Amino acid sequence: MKKIYIIIFLSIITAIIITIIISFIYSKNKYTHPSPPHQKKSGLPKKRISTIKKEDKIIFPNYFPDSIISQLDLIHVKYINYNNSIDSGYLLVNKKIHLEVQSIFKDLFTRGFLISKVSTGVEFNFSDSLMMENNITSCFNYRQVNGSRRLSQHALGMAIDINPRQNPFIYSTDKKYPLNSIYDTEVIGTVIGGGICEEVFKKYNWKWGGDWRSFKDYQHFSKNGH
Numbered sequence: 081m082k083k084i085y086i087i088i089f090l091s092i093i094t095a096i097i098i099t100i101i102i103s104f105i106y107s108k109n110k111y112t113h114p115s116p117p118h119q120k121k122s123g124l125p126k127k128r129i130s131t132i133k134k135e136d137k138i139i140f141p142n143y144f145p146d147s148i149i150s151q152l153d154l155i156h157v158k159y160i161n162y163n164n165s166i167d168s169g170y171l172l173v174n175k176k177i178h179l180e181v182q183s184i185f186k187d188l189f190t191r192g193f194l195i196s197k198v199s200t201g202v203e204f205n206f207s208d209s210l211m212m213e214n215n216i217t218s219c220f221n222y223r224q225v226n227g228s229r230r231l232s233q234h235a236l237g238m239a240i241d242i243n244p245r246q247n248p249f250i251y252s253t254d255k256k257y258p259l260n261s262i263y264d265t266e267v268i269g270t271v272i273g274g275g276i277c278e279e280v281f282k283k284y285n286w287k288w289g290g291d292w293r294s295f296k297d298y299q300h301f302s303k304n305g306h
């Protein structure tokens with residue numbers, strides 16, 4: 081009789097031990113189970129993905145630093161083009177001025193200032209000379225100031241160029257960009273002191289390159305005056 085009790089006792093102990101071992105293995109499996117795909121972290125910074133997704137053609141040249149690209153937002157703006165039609169385009173701007181740039185373009189639209197074409201510059205591979213020749217209104221471009229080694233405010237997405245063909249950068253009588261452009265205040269799309277475009281930018285405390293004394297950059301507006 082004693083033997084039976086011992087066998088029952090040992091069986092219960094064995095059952096308890098087996099249950100403990102199984103539950104331990106199960107809990108360990110549960111803990112190390114890989115997270116479902118939607119929880120996996122992506123290797124790319126979140127903002128950069130959302131920026132690229134909005135216009136899936138954004139391929140930046142290799143020399144554009146990631147630290148600067150991560151400061152950018154892609155915005156969509158409406159404007160009236162040279163055919164007097166409603167048009168729209170994308171701009172890459174610094175996050176700091178995202179909302180302000182949208183307000184500026186809203187004001188330019190409402191007040192009827194004509195813009196040739198708005199673009200990120202992607203289709204020109206960010207070539208400043210090509211963009212000027214094609215009369216592109218743009219913001220961000222990782223480049224230096226024309227004729228200098230200093231990094232431009234465009235490199236931070238903190239400056240905007242408006243209708244470059246009508247609003248050249250005039251360094252001296254024989255040095256102007258784009259080449260063969262003429263600054264004529266009677267021509268549509270030209271930025272004039274006291275005109276709609278200058279007034280709108282100044283309302284938001286932006287500075288105009290047409291006010292510079294040493295040389296004139298009629299297309300250029302920036303927040304800090306450089």
Ligand SMILES: [Zn+2]
Nearest residue numbers: 239240241300
């Ligand atoms: Zn500029």
